[in-house]
Amino acid sequence: MPELPEVETIARALQYGGRGSDSIVGKQIRTVQLNWERSLEEVPPEIFLSKILGQTIIQVGRRGKFLVIRLSEDHLIFHLRMSGDLRVESGIPAIGDFSLNQNHDRFLAIFQDNFRLVFNDPRKFGRIWLVENPQTVYKNLGPEPLGSDLSSETFHKALVTHHRRIKALLLDQKFLAGLGNIYTDEALFRAGIHPRKISNQIDLKKAALLLQSIRDVLTEGILRNGASIDWVYRGGDFQNTFRVYQKTGEKCQVCEETIQRIRLGQRGTHFCPNCQPEPGD
DNA sequence: CCTGAAACCTGTCTGC
DNA sequence: TGCAGACAGGTTTCAG
Numbered sequence: 001m002p003e004l005p006e007v008e009t010i011a012r013a014l015q016y017g018g019r020g021s022d023s024i025v026g027k028q029i030r031t032v033q034l035n036w037e038r039s040l041e042e043v044p045p046e047i048f049l050s051k052i053l054g055q056t057i058i059q060v061g062r063r064g065k066f067l068v069i070r071l072s073e074d075h076l077i078f079h080l081r082m083s084g085d086l087r088v089e090s091g092i093p094a095i096g097d098f099s100l101n102q103n104h105d106r107f108l109a110i111f112q113d114n115f116r117l118v119f120n121d122p123r124k125f126g127r128i129w130l131v132e133n134p135q136t137v138y139k140n141l142g143p144e145p146l147g148s149d150l151s152s153e154t155f156h157k158a159l160v161t162h163h164r165r166i167k168a169l170l171l172d173q174k175f176l177a178g179l180g181n182i183y184t185d186e187a188l189f190r191a192g193i194h195p196r197k198i199s200n201q202i203d204l205k206k207a208a209l210l211l212q213s214i215r216d217v218l219t220e221g222i223l224r225n226g227a228s229i230d231w232v233y234r235g236g237d238f239q240n241t242f243r244v245y246q247k248t249g250e251k252c253q254v255c256e257e258t259i260q261r262i263r264l265g266q267r268g269t270h271f272c273p274n275c276q277p278e279p280g281d
Numbered sequence: 282c283c284t285g286a287a288a289c290c291t292g293t294c295t296g297c
Numbered sequence: 298t299g300c301a302g303a304c305a306g307g308t309t310t311c312a313g
Contacts, residue, residue: 003306038289065307081307083291104291123290125307164283173308180306229306230293266285268304 002080004145004178005221007062009236010086014069014117015060019225019235021088027111028056029071036106039119041127048130052076052109064141064177068134076109077129077137078119084126090115141177145214156207160200167195168265170214179214182227182245185270187214189244194276195262195269201279244270 002010013019029052037045055071062068067086069076078086083104091114107119107128119128129137143150162169169175170184179187188195190213193206202210221227226236229246243253247270248261257274 006306079307081289082305083307121290122292123305123307125289125291127308162282168284171307182306227306266287267307 003180006226009226011062024057029109031110033108039106041129075134079127081125083123084121142175152208155211156204162199166197169199185245186217197279
């Protein structure tokens with residue numbers, strides 16, 4: 001699930017309410033339950049538990065794919081990786097609601113009246129931090145793609161300082177924060193750039209188009225509350241607007257060429273051979 | 282600096 | 298039906 005738009009959607013729901021639940025802002029953590037210790041990054045479980053109790057939720061936000069919860073003393077940070085999700089429950093879960101699957105709940109922060117925040121993560125790849133300074137967690141992250149301070153010129157300069165296949169570079173969180181496999185494929189398609197194009201072969205005009213394409217797919221993803229691909233993430237419908245991702249063998253909506261799938265850096269990669277010509281052509 | 286492979290995990294789907 | 302194998306939205310580490 002979780003690329004930038006999905007994390008943003010969850011963060012907004014926790015901050016303002018939505019996705020069928022209330023805001024967690026202002027709630028005080030009374031109890032916690034940790035079912036899988038390795039979800040915790042670095043901090044020993046005992047210290048984590050003793051530090052977090054009694055703290056109040058101040059604000060929920062996002063940096064790259066990190067979901068950041070500012071507490072009264074510290075920052076509680078989640079990275080959902082491949083299968084993580086956060087949900088809010090109040091009172092007793094409705095009987096028969098299959099969306100409230102308890103199977104893979106790894107961590108629960110419980111507030112007053114059994115109102116709680118639940119971290120569910122089937123594949124156990126997700127991670128949780130509790131730190132005073134959030135910068136220590138994402139100090140290596142690249143710029144926010146939607147940030148107004150990122151100009152086409154800056155983006156282009158960054159592209160040409162590397163000699164890497166553009167898909168791999170866009171997936172690199174140190175280069176740009178927030179893109180994953182879906183939004184990268186979709187952005188490259190819209191920009192008409194082959195995923196194997198070498199980054200320093202991209203001129204300023206094409207770089208500007210790529211940045212705009214990235215912003216378009218991310219903005220559209222956020223507007224649609226993210227993309228729901230499997231049972232993990234619910235609510236979003238950006239998947240209905242995919243043009244290449246998981247469209248292998250289907251006709252390109254622009255030129256009717258057949259969408260292809262290749263493997264690039266261990267990731268399934270989808271593109272239109274006609275709209276995104278092979279580098280060197 | 283760059284690439285590929287492996288590792289961390291569980292669930293789902295495909296094909297024999 | 299059963300079962301092996303491939304595959305999955307991410308990231309880190311290591312070898313070449």
